[in-house]
Amino acid sequence: MPPSDNRAAPAAADTDTPDTGSLIVFDQVVKRFGDLTVLDHLDFSVAPGERVTLIGPSGSGKTTILRLLMTLEKVTEGTILVGGEPFSHMRRGDRLVPASESYLRARRKTIGMVFQQFNLFPNMTVRKNLTEAPVHVLGLGKEEANARAEELLDLVGLSDKIDAHPTQLSGGQQQRVAIARALAMRPEILLLDEVTSALDPELVAGVLDVLRTVAETTDITMLCVTHEMGFARDVSNRVLMFDQGRIAEAGAPEEIFGDPKEERTKAFLRSVLDNGY
């Protein structure tokens, strides 16, 4: 079904968030990889400044949501709106057509992402990793970009590593640099994709502390896929429990973790806790 402009904002049946003024809206989004349906007519929206945690078994579509927002994947059906404007599509006259590469590049500047595997550029110093995009995408001067890099490294507690190469850093340090790199673009939306899953257990706390600080000191909208339930409880306003490409349950962290209604949520939380998370 082709989306049209005059249609009412999509009903977010699974959530209690009002649609008016939503920063991110998923409207009947379907994502298939071949025969596999990863997201199945998904509706949800996120208000500006909201911190949303996405939980659920692996393969339930959580990461795909972040990848769609980062335009690393394309929607199969449905529409994504960011800031009220189509994101997966662009307006041509009064129709929506699949977005072009240049349209996507302009739109995704406001979105930052931190990856499970850090994905720092190993051929660049930490400083260069942090200044590359601000200089070449935002058009910042060298000095301004440098000042911003120094300020952010201070925030993540790695000021002394500014001239190090990523390979000289521990996983936890690399991930903190990656968070700083995403923040250097001053994003409105920060996507966190299992950012502690690849880390040794003793390095997880340092990364989560940095993210807590970001959550407390900024009003960046955060979407976070994580297995760190304690962190999800502390930081998020809302938890979405995914199962088989749909939202099984949504609510405040106290509700989801304290008093889950759905059997699937209960089973998932039990298995996560049993695995020592």
Place this chain on the structure above:
Amino acid sequence: MFWDFQWTWEVMPDLLQGLKVTVQATLLGYLIALVLGLGVAMLRRVPVLGTLVHAVMEFIRTTPLLVQLVFVFALVPSTVTALTVGIVVLGVHYSAYTAEVYRSGIEGVAKGQWEAARALSLPAYRTWGAVVLPQAIRKVIPALGNYLIAMFKDTPLLLAITVTELLAMAQRVGNDEFRIVEAYTVVGFLFLLVSIPSAFIIRRLERRYAAV
């Protein structure tokens, strides 16, 4: 005497002149192979056009260099010198090989690097120029170096299109005096003299870059 040192010494300047042409053809041809190969490897990621380019390169790679040399030399107007034809054909031929080398290097760059570049909205020229190629090329420097030596050893084929490179020069001076043994021995020796240090340098590069 079977071996005439006097004569060998006398023709040495001619043979060195031949070597100069050989080295010149190798280096200029190599420059073409390096640049064109990179362009081809990057184009191969473009849908349709990439497949087309790949087909052309497969054709070049699977037909003999000697045939390509003779064919192109016969086609171009006589105002184009044989050496120019030789350099260009050699370079284009080897770009089919260097393109494969670059391609393997590019494919060796982790998918996460492309995704991080995309997540930062880097424009294509920065994604390629600052992120992907520096990592890809570093890994394939040794493999690219090996093609330099391979090209160097293929330059005698240019004598088929009248380029007076080292072997052609030796043939000429050797035939004049029926001193074939001396002339060709010196050719072999001169090739060795250039190849061995080059191979040594490439092995050093290999050790330096392969580990990372």
